[in-house]
Amino acid sequence: LTLEISVLMAQFPSKEIALRSYEFRTLGLGYANIGGLLMNMGFGYDSEAGRALCGALTAIMTGTAYATSAEMASEVGAFPGYKKNAKQMLRVIRNHQCAANGNTNGYEELSVKPVPLDHENCPDSDLIKLSIKCWDDARKLGEKFGFRNAQVSVIAPTGTIGLVMDCD
Numbered sequence: 001l002t003l004e005i006s007v008l009m010a011q012f013p014s015k016e017i018a019l020r021s022y023e024f025r026t027l028g029l030g031y032a033n034i035g036g037l038l039m040n041m042g043f044g045y046d047s048e049a050g051r052a053l054c055g056a057l058t059a060i061m062t063g064t065a066y067a068t069s070a071e072m073a074s075e076v077g078a079f080p081g082y083k084k085n086a087k088q089m090l091r092v093i094r095n096h097q098c099a100a101n102g103n104t105n106g107y108e109e110l111s112v113k114p115v116p117l118d119h120e121n122c123p124d125s126d127l128i129k130l131s132i133k134c135w136d137d138a139r140k141l142g143e144k145f146g147f148r149n150a151q152v153s154v155i156a157p158t159g160t161i162g163l164v165m166d167c168d
Contacts, residue, residue, distance in 0.1 A: 001068070001072075003027040003028065003029060004025065004027065004069075004072060004148060004149065007021055007022065007025050007027075022080070023079065023080045023081045024079055024080075024081050024149075024150035024151070025079040025148060025149045025150060026149060026150055026151040027065070027149050027151060027152045027153070028153070028154045028156075029061065029062075029065050029152055029153045029154070030061075030153055030154055030155055030156060031057070031058075031061065031155075032162060032165050032167050033162070033165070033167040033168060034054055034057070035167070035168060036167055036168030038050045038053070038054070039168060041053070041123075043123070048118065048121040049121050049122070049123050051118065051121070052117070052118035052119075052120075052121040052122035052123070053122060053123055053124070053127070055115075055117050055118060055122075056117060056122050056124070056127035056128060056130075056131050057127065058153075058155070059096075059099075059100045059117055059131035059134065059135065060127065060130050060131050060134050061153060062096070062134075062152060062153045063096070063097075063100065063131065063134025063135040063137070063138045064134045064137075064138075065149075065152035065153055066093060066096075066135075066138035066142065066147060066149075066152055067134060067137040067138040067141050067142075069142075069147045069148045069149045069152055070138065070141030070142045070144070070145045070146065070147050070148070071141060071145070072148035072149075073145040073146045073147050073148045074141070074144070074145040076148065077146075077148075078145070078146030078147055078148060079146075079147065079148055079149060079150055081150065082146045082147060082150070083146075085150070086146060089142075089147065089150065090139075090142060090143060091108050091109060093135070093138055093139050093142050094108060094139060095107050095108055095110065095114070096135055096138075097135035097136065097138070097139050098116070099114050099115075099116045099117055100116075100117050100131045100132050100134070100135040101116070101117070101132055101135075102116045102117050102118070102119040102128075103116055104116055117131055
């Protein structure tokens, strides 16, 4: 919600970037210090359990953000560019839902299949259940109301920001 509000208050480097930001209302929700979380939990950064845990947390964060975006759209409308992109955006949401369900098949119009959420190696089965629910909610609400934001999350390289935020 705070990031959505910030679209109206942000200062952009050019008129073109400002117009695109208003038309698509892209957000940059993400996380920091996930490496520290893995270390504290005793999972290797590149272990199967570590990747599965990060995948589940990312699925929950992004699915919840899209569900919230659809809830906002029910109150204030979808982003201005949504109508011309609705079919494609709903396809993307369904593909994410398919990945959250751990499916290796069933993706729509993809030449490269994504790596599905690893249900077997996730150290917390409740995270898997929540991941599936988040994407089910995002799809159902999005089909009904559209979305307020064309993009809700971004996972950036963590070098510099990790130092600034005093990450482990």
